[in-house]
Amino acid sequence: VVADLKNRYQPFPLTEVQRAYWMGQAPGLPLNCGTHYLVELDGERIDLQRLTVAWNKLVERHDMLHTIVTQQAEQQILPEWPVYTIAQTQHDNLLEVKKSVAEWWQQQQNEKYSLPFAIHSFNYSDNRNYLAIIFNYMNLDGFSIKLVLKELADFYQNPDLQLPKLTLSFRDYVTQVNYSTDALQRAEAYWRNRMATLPAAPPLPVRIDPQQIKQSKFIRKTAKLNHQTFAALCNIAKNHSLTPSVIIMLIYAEVLSQYSGGQAITINMTLFDRQPVHPEIYQITGDFTSLLPIAYSPDATKSLLNQAQCLQEELATALDHREISSIWVQRELARNKGINSGSLPIVFTSTLGIADELLQDSEQQGFLQLTGSGLSETPQVWLDHQLYQLEGGLLLSWDAVEDLFPEGLLDQMFNSYIQLLNQFIEQDWQQPIVTLLPTAQQLIRKQINAVTAPLPSTT
Template sequence: SFLSDRLPGYAVPPTITALDRLPLTANGKIDRSALTALVSEAAESAVQEPPEGPAETVLAKIWADLLELPAVQRTDSFFALGGDSLLATRMIARLRAEGVADARLSLLFETPVLADFAATFTVGEAAAPAPVLVPDVEHRHDPFPPTEVQRAYWLGRAEHFTLGGVGCHFYTEFDGDIDLDRLETAWNLLIERHEMLRAVFDQDGLQRILPEVPRFAVAAVDSVEQLREQMSHQVLDVSSWPLFDARAARHDGGVRLGVSFDNIIVDALSMMVFFAELDQLYHDPETVLPPIEVSFRDYVLAQEPDPVVFETAKEYWAARLPELPPAPRLPLRVDPAMVDRPRFARREFRMPAGRWRTITDLARRHELTPATVLAAAFGEVLGRWSGQEALTLNLTLFDRREVHPDIHRVLGDFTSLLLAGYRPGTGWLDGARGLQEEVWRGLEHGEVSAVWVMRELARRSDSIEMTMPVVFTSTLGVAGDGAFGPSFAEQVWGVSQTPQVWLDSQVGEVEGDLLVRWDAVEELFAPGVLDAMFAAYEGLLEWLAEGDWSVAAPVGLPAGQARVRERVNGTSGPLPEGVLHGRFFEWARREPDRVAL
């Protein structure tokens, strides 16, 4: 009670354990592992308080279902239970179906404890069941419009745009003892099963599903080097099928398989579905996969937002535009407009599962999602290298509306984008919490996408182009078994590219480890800049695992640069004869034709 009167809700601990003394390690420091165990024991032995009243009961049932828990107590926190923004969005939709019309996503962020959040809304009469998406089989092969993101990909690949001339392209290589005949059979079964694997675009940017296509063959390439040269930065013609490619090169260790997709037809989640099903069919071509009754076309044409909700969202973003921070002003070596054909390079590291689990546990204790922690750390590094206090991140979202039981098996580009400002606080936790609050308020008005916001920014600034060229993509919480490729081969290399993007930070989990990848246009930056930024990001994540998030993030001058400054600024030693400019004139007399500066 004392703390509740003086601290915000997220800072009040759910349990308090009194100790005679704090546990210490052998060298006299606080034993954080022992403290963590004590907190866990206290939480497990805490008195269980079942939900009370209709609002808490409805909410507890939805949380238990979404979070896959047997039961939820009224004192449980959404974040501590493992909730994230995707589950929160689904929760709001479920509440509305149960007759809760005034539930707000932003209030969940402010009051994450079940009893507190339930107190913010009222339960009315249950709404009529939302109509299930009805497949339009008769017009399945008629042209249909792209989503806003698909249209941006289609337009952005034009060479007259800055950093254009490329598609939104995903490329990866796998190594293993791969049976290419079995692979081809499985791949063609998926082409028959998934309509967007037969998609093309016309000259007006409309997409169409071809009723029939020729058999797809995995082409043979002479060497691994040739494979990478041909495929890593290829630009697929979206007017011609297929909008994917697969080629293979044999080498002493087996087969190197290169796979590329144009993301205009499949998003990251769709590729996970593709690789998972490819794996099943490769091992057993007779596998009967669950049917898919609806198509991506059905989904796109059914997305008609409520006019009132859409106008409210537009008003929200219109009011936010003046205070939206600028894009990161990273130190560029060349003007992006001078880059003829951008080539991306990848940097990556893996944080071991135990270390990553420490960060996720701390995040939940601070009422943050793990994705927010990683995005805020990214924003901190960007801010240091950009020399700016606040900046806007371009966030990739994977939010499929639950309009049909089969929708999560459908391949397509369901991607949406969200702009969110990152503003450092006096302590690192302040900035992270501010970012999460901004993201959740943006999600609450998600009927308007970042594409619309950027168009409006361009209109207001009388600019031909308005881009937010630094992107953060998280697959945390959406990755499945096939997230990083099939089981019959090991992923060994990859790179992605996106028009108008300078840097794309991608985070996800593989075998419990945290996997971080940066794909960036190398030509834009001086040698060493991206390496130093990436090392700083890895170092910041290591610091986050240690624990005191109340202080400022230790993102300082890279050690190598600090050593150089220390050396060149050293003043010890004998002073030279003469004055500072004397040596300059000496060189001028000796070599008058030499470039001075």
């Protein structure tokens, strides 16, 4: 891949995932919404003028912070853009700030962005600053957001910092990186064969037909593993030749299966898929994501270790055929088995191990700290489980469509998930997975199943 500076500002195609996001926002579609990620940070005595200067340096440095989607459904890097000013308001206390952030988030849903972000500083007490940043992740994936936050801290802490100018752009990557015909044919053959036995998405209880939800409104459930617990989890994974992400995915899938009648299920896994095609590839921003369908088949006769090994093998095989994404698989399933058969609205997103060694030098002390709060929204998604490291521990969050699930179900599922996670850390891995579904929930589920709705047709 070479930097095409001559055509840098010419329109270029959306990626497969970006196009799915763009189409999913259409006002007429059920479960439509934007593609936004809210990050919340807290700090003390932050100089907002200095922060504004640092942010505008970032916008100038990273093309995807001044890239738009055109009316022709292409993306285009803007050669010129307005200087961004960080808005600010004053509040009495953190509780008031939290309420104001939630109101601001809702207001931004109807705003037309000239740039793919929005920032507001909610100042409180005498010298505290609570910064809320909304990113459009049609422009920036998880790694890109981490990179932007790292460089924001660097530019703020060192106002005279001069980073080498980037020549590579996301446009260069999209227009020049393609899989070989042989690789595509091999992957297509695999997925066509796999589709015959690929389980459906989890048939979770719902209280309303998803087709009746015109616009998704998401809520978040969160928990955090402290440093010691996360370290114990990593040691368990290492001792069994597993990854922490696989263990978390297993717990997530098992809970989803138990609340879906114990069925085999398929979830959509977010894949951050930058190919190392240029020395600057890990220094630029963009949406490099793809999606892969990952199947999970619960088996009460298998030990916890065997279940984890089977899931890791399933994941490895899917990764070995990543040239064809979940979007293609869903489209083919809908064509062959009916439109509702192609939907995989339950998502798993892990940022663990995403080139973390490249992001460790940021001078965060004395600057804004991630709070662990925030929210994401994705069109046609029911539930997205995200995990990322925070202050040496692990933040676990579920972003879910609030109006879709029966009252109390999300809390119960999330509590079961945390309970199972704690048991996994302490349990003998040669024993089978325990059943977590409460008796009362089993009875409720039988009642709700009578109105369980078909899955939405797009993701």
